[in-house]
Amino acid sequence: MKKRMFSLFLALTLCLGLLPATAWAAGETVPSNVTLAGTALESGKSYIATVDGITEKTGESAETNYLTYDNGTLIVIGTVEITCDSAGLSFYNGTLTLAGNGDLTIAASGSNSAVSGSPQSTLTTAEGFSGSITLGSVNASAVQNVVLDLTTGGDILISSAKNSAVNTPQNPVMLAGKTVTIKGTDETTEASPANVSTVTAPKLNVTAGDGVTITGSGAIPLIADDNGGECAVTLNAGGDVEIVNKGGMAVFGPLTVTEAHNVTIGGGGTSLLYSANGVHCINASGTVKMESSGIVCSGNDANGLTITGAETVDIAGESTSAPVVTGMTLNECGAATVTRLQCSDTMAPIASTVTSDIPVLLRNGSNDIEPQLLWDGEYYQKAAVDDVYMEPSSEAAVYYEAGDGYVMFSKTSDGTKTGTANAVLLNAGSTAPIAGNLAEVKVIGENSLSEIQSLDEVGTKVSFTGNGTLHTFFGGSVEPEIADSVAFHGLVCVMTTEAPQEQEKPSISMNFTAYGTSDLPPIMWESDQDPGSFVVGTVSSKEAIVTIRLTVSEGATLTIPKEVPLKIEKSEEISCLTNHGTLINNSTVSLPDATPADIKGLRLTGSGLVQVPSGTSITYYTNEGVELGNHKMENLDLSSADADQGDLKIDGYHWDNADRTLTLNGLALTGTLTLPDASGGEIKIVMSKESLVNSVSVSGSYRPTVHITGSAPLTVQSISGDMSLTVAQGAVLNAMERINIGSSDNADSIITVNGTLTVKGDSGIRCGQMVTGADGTVNISGACGVAVFGVNGSSGTEYKGAFQIANGGTFTADCTDYNVMVFTGGAAVTKENAETYLVLPDNYLPAGHSIRVVTGESGGDTHYAVTVAQKDADLTLVSEHITGAGGKMELKYQPTPTPDPDPTPDPDPMPGGGSDDSEPSYSILLTETKGGVLAVRYKYASKGDTVTITVTPDAGYELDALTAEDKNGKELALTDKGDGKYTFPMPGSQVTVTARFKQTDTGTENPFTDISKNDYFYDAVLWAVEEGITSGTSDTTFSPNVSCTRAQMVTFLWRVSGFPKASITNPFTDVSADAYYYDAVLWAVEQGITGGTGDGKFSPDAPCTRAQMATFLWRAAGSPAPASNVSAFTDVPEGSWYAKAVQWAYEQNITNGTGDGKFSPDATCTRAQMVQMLKISNQEFHVAK
Structure with missing residues (x-):
């Protein structure tokens, strides 16, 4: 059974x-x-x-x-x-x-x-075979004669203790396994090497997942075919490769190694690798080490050995009569050395016919401390470092080690020390300067050198060639020629000397030009302790008269670091400083007797100050030319404040200890503002006048809320510490570097924005929660955007509403890696709860974007984050940092065009316009610009309609450029119809029209020091002066940013109308007969423009809001009905008392709002805005007289 x-x-x-x-x-x-x-x-x-x-x-x-x-x-x-x-x-x-x-x-x-x-x-093996295979013999070949074709998921080991491992002279060998090991006879088992190969076959093809080993100790090649034939070897390694023959050659035949990590090839014969007609190719990611008792590579092919991708190449041989390696190519390797193991005075080069994209060190003996350098077919000797300079030699081509790279010089042209030479910079980094009579400097890779001095005596022009990057300072007597392929970052100084006349000092001209991205270095010191400054203008010393000029070239960015102030010697020498690029002032720029227009003309950015010495006093300005006053201090430490301190007029600040309120009045604080411990309460910073503060921090262990309020901007470099932060409505906070608040993990700290917050630094914002209110605007740019980490609750960290925007708020970002991120660490996030962590109102996501969940590994754990990114973006999360979620993005209301539910028949339809009420209409936005006015007859049009733009330049101006773009920024074709009219076909989206005007003559003379031609309201102010509407707040100031009062508004409107007399009696108790605005107020009441503020009052000194301004103008024009009942602005509710007035003003091009789809009706109207809107409304195209 x-x-x-x-x-x-x-x-x-x-x-x-x-x-x-x-x-x-x-x-x-x-x-x-x-x-x-x-x-x-x-x-x-x-x-x-x-x-x-x-x-x-x-x-x-x-x-x-x-x-x-x-x-x-x-x-x-x-x-x-x-x-x-x-x-x-x-x-x-x-x-x-x-x-x-x-x-x-x-x-x-x-x-x-x-x-x-x-x-x-x-x-052979069947498909799917997964076992290990071990084949071994003692005295005979382990495998004899047969075709060997084995593929397995396990290991393969073939060995013979005293003979060949594989002897199949007529058949190929094909092996594939996890690891493949082939061992032939070993010298340790015999007194002398056997006269056998480990592998004898016409072809050896091995594929491994984790490495290949082939060893033996034969007097003949380790791998070869029978009867002197070559064996073609291909090893697809998947790991390390070891090919070692203790007694002779390693491979007789072409060798190909792919997908290897480390590769070791050794041999005891006169040659390591040989093939009469084939080549040897090694592709590895780690170290390739090859060592021979003779030469490493020989053969008829001049490029017989190619190594690609290796981090390190180490080749050594004992040959003295011939090169250790001949015909070698290195591609994308990290470092390479060829060593002649036996030090010799032979004339044979250590390496010959080498093609490489990196220099190769050539050592004559393993202990050679002054190796040669082989680069691009040229042999360089190691230079003796006896001087502070790196310089060429008249005796030989030399090289210097410079960081991880090299500086190489050709031998001087005429064999003298002052002869011309060429230099090669290859990934060089050094603080030692270069000096020499240089003709060409070839730049390869990334290079950073402190200084290059061209000591040309005859004015030879230096050419920078190559395709690398160079950070340096260059000095010479002739402007260098820099190829477009070279990324040059630094200052170029061209210095010329004019011989002195009798009994005069020589005159030296030093013209500095900034290219690329660089920092301004100090060039003058008053003492050994002085950190130095950069002086522009004419400086006289005992030896010479020196004139220094500084130019920032187009496209360049030059940073004035905090420790290097820039000084201009005389007011008439301000023209010696020219900025065609970006000039970042993080220090102090001194401009004697400069005007705000002079400062604005330099287009400075950054966190620093401009100081204007005049006589014995100094006035401080922002980089934008806004006067701060004469209040400057280094640090303001309020951590121990127990009483009031500081005077607004004298010190530029006042601390009210009882109210825990700090008022800033044009203070320039170059160090740190340390706020006191508020025991978890509130600290107010009231901005009375624009101020600059380098950094803001808090003391104590209780988290206060720092509340920033007031209409004047506060600009800081950074804000840090365990606090919460609120930007009140109308307040403006600018952070040039970062805001990093909260405890060590940033949790619990809350940022609330109801005003305007702008952050420009690469570090962005880090906090626990960020809330943008309905009136809030956030602008952020740099590498990182907003990163929020949650708020601690009773059951742990909570993330609901960690980043939220109220309806009406705006978030604008243009960051490199991510714009916004809610990081939850190990707390898992689903698509559903992601939208409760990052909360946006309806229709706030831009087209093509979505709220996305990103995961990443950290310490073996999965971490989660939520972001807003393109739907098809490739996102990664590593160490609280997302990449792939950056780029320009606006989180704001994205309107969907809808048909007019109650269209009004158009008695004069637009040419080409459709009449189908079901067709959606799209808005046409006209950008306010200086020098002229843009107008369209209709502010809405349907797809396919022909839209006509009328361009009216102001006196002294003409049109320079006109563009129309759809919502995606695509420029539309414009047709010039003559007489200032241009047309375009309406696309199926909103269109923005932009014009640029240029001056044709000087026009009215500007009497004011606080406005310049670059201001959008410049022409409006001069028009108002010319028309007798205003004469400014003084003989020299207009005060454009000061709030406009209700009395000023009706007075200006009254003057535009010709100073008419009113016949009514005064109905207001707060308007006296001797007030300058008396007649204007009565006229405005009589014309129905205003009825006062109630209770028999007009409130003449109250600020005039933008909504009131638009309403005054609308009523002055006869209260005409707007063309559309749909508001053009998200913050103007339909049915509000000012809705029709604002929509009419928009349709008449009197205003286009304050940006991002907003009108800001409750914001105070400034004097500049008032005259600009008044001038536009005064034109007949907009207001029927």
């Missing part, structure tokens, strides 16, 4: 398990005479290993490690280790296939091979 059950089990095994094996062998010739350990294998039988061979497995055997043979397929079950006293696996004239998933070891003793057969025999 047991025999019958075993027969049934075997039959079932053959049917279910062996049919695929039979299929694997289908089409192949079944070998004859298959024997294993001297036992002939019979189809359908199983065998188990014994001490000295195998025996048939019977039905009574419980052995789980066995072999089953089936008509050319040998199935391995479990782990089978066979030791053979006789021949191992032997078969003839067919294909034997290994199948199953077990491990197989065949170890043959004596002079027997583990696998042998006729040259027509093939040992």
Whole structure:
């Protein structure tokens, strides 16, 4: 019964398990005479290993490690280790296939091979075979004659203790496994190397997942074919490669290594690699180390060895009569060294015919401390570093080590120290200066050098060539020629000397030009302790008269660092400083007797100050030319304040200790403002006049709320510390570098923005929660945007509403990596709760964007974050930092055009316009600009309508440029119809029209020092002066940013109307008959322009809001009905008392709002805004007289 059950089990095994094996062998010739350990294998039988061979497995055997043979397929079950006293696996004239998933070891003793057969025999593996294969022999080749084609998921080991591992001279060898190891005879087992190769075959092809090892100790090549033939070797390594022959050559034939990490090739013969006509190619990511008792590479091919991608290449050989390596190419490698192990005075070069994109160090002996450098076919000697300068030599081409790179010089042209030479900068970094009579400087890679001095005596022009980047300071007597392919960052100083006349000092001219991105260095010191400054203008010393000019070239960015003030000697020398690019002032720029227009003309940015000395006093200004006054201090420490301190007029600040309120009045604070501990309460910063503060921090362990209020801007470099921050409505806070508040993990700190917050630095904003209110505006740019980390609650950190914008608020960003991020750490985030963490009103997402969840690994844990990004953006999260979520983005109301539900028939339809009421209409926005007026007859149009723009330049101006762009920024084609009219076909989106005007004459003389031609309201102010509407707040000031009062508004409107007399009696108790605005107020009441503020009052000194301003103008024009009932602004509710007035003013081009779709009706109207709107409304195109 047991025999019958075993027969049934075997039959079932053959049917279910062996049919695929039979299929694997289908089409192949079944070998004859298959024997294993001297036992002939019979189809359908199983065998188990014994001490000295195998025996048939019977039905009574419980052995789980066995072999089953089936008509050319040998199935391995479990782990089978066979030791053979006789021949191992032997078969003839067919294909034997290994199948199953077990491990197989065949170890043959004596002079027997583990696998042998006729040259027509093939040992292969079935698809999916996953066991390890070990084939070994003592005195014979482990594998003899047969075609070897093995692929497995396990390891492959083929070895012979005293002979070849593989000897198949007529057949190729193909091996694929996790690791592949082939070991031939080893020198340790014999007194001398054997005269055998580890692999003898015409071709060796190995694919491994984790490395390849081929070793031996033969006097002939480790890998070769029979009878002096070459073996073509291909190793797809997947890990490290080791090819070592202790007795002779490593590879006789072309060698290809791919996907390797470290590669080690060693040999004891006269040559390491050889191929008569083939080439050797090694592709590795780690170290390639090759060492030979003779030469490393020889052959007929001049480029016989190519190494690609290696971090380090280390080649060594003992050859003295010939180069260690000839014909080598290095591609994208990190560093390379070729060493002649035996130091020799031979004339033979260490390396010859080398092509490389990196320099190669050539060592004559392993202890050579002054190696040669081979670059681009030129041999450079190591320079003796005896001087502070790196300079060329008259004796030989030399090189200097410079950081991770090199500075190389050709030999001087005429063999003298002052002869011309060329330089090569290759990834060089050094504080030592370069000096020499240079003709060409080739820039390769990233280079940073303190200084390059061209010591040309005849005015030779230096050419910077190459395609690299160079940060340096260059000085010479001729302006250098810099190729477009070179990214040059730094100052170029061209210095010329004019010989002195009799008894006069020589005159020296130093013209500095900034290119790329650089910092301004100090060039003058008053003492050894003085950190130095940069002086522009004429400086006289005992030796010479020096005139210094500084120019920032177009596209360049020059930063004036905090420790290097820039000084202009005289007011008439301000023209010696010219800015065509970006000039960032983070220090102090001194401009004697300068006007605000002079400061604005320099277009300074940054966190620094401008000081204007005049006589014995100094007045401080912002970089934009806004006067701060004469209040400057380094630090203001209020941490221990227990009483009031500071006088607004004298000190520029006042601290009210009882109210915990700091008022700033034009203060320039160059250090740190330290606020006191408010015990978790509120600290107010009231902005009375624009002020600058370098950094703001808080003391104490209780988190206060710092409340910034007032209409004047506060500009800081950074805000840090454990606090919350509120920007009140109408307040303006600018952070030039970063806002990083809260405890160590930024949790709990809350930023609330109801005014305007702008952050420009790369570090962005980090806090626990950020709330942008309905009147709030946030602008952020740099590398990082807003990162929020939640608020601690009773059950842990909470993220709901961590970043939120109220309807009407605006968030504008243009950051490199991410614009906004809610980071939750290990707290998992789903798509559903992501939208509760990052909360936006309806229709706030820009087209193509969505709220997305990003995951990343940190310390083995999964971390989560929420962001707003393009739907198809590739996002990554690493260490609280998202990449791929940056770019320009506006989170604001995105209106969807809808048809007019109650259209009014147009008696004079626009040419080409449609009349289908179902067609949506789109708005046409006209950008306010200086020098003229833009107008369109209709502020809305449907797709396909022909829109006509009328351009009216102001007196003394003409049109310079006119563009119309759709919502995606695509420029539309304009047709010039003549007489100042241009047309375009309306697309299916909003259109923005922009014009630029240029002056044709000087026009009215400007009497005011606080306005310039660059101000948008410049022409309006001069018009108002010319028309007698205003004469300013003094003889020299107009005060454009001062709030306009209700009395001023009606007075200006009254004067525009010709000073008419009113016939009514005074209805107001707060308007006296001797007030300058008396007649104006009565006229305005009589004309129905105003009825006062209630309770018999007019409130003449109250600020006039923008809504009131628009209403005054609208009523003065006769209260005409606007063309559209739909407000153009998101913050002007339909049905509000000023809605029709604002919409009319928009349609008449009197205003386009304050930006981002807002009108800001409750904001105070400034004097500049008032005269600008008044001038536009006075034109007949806009107001029917």
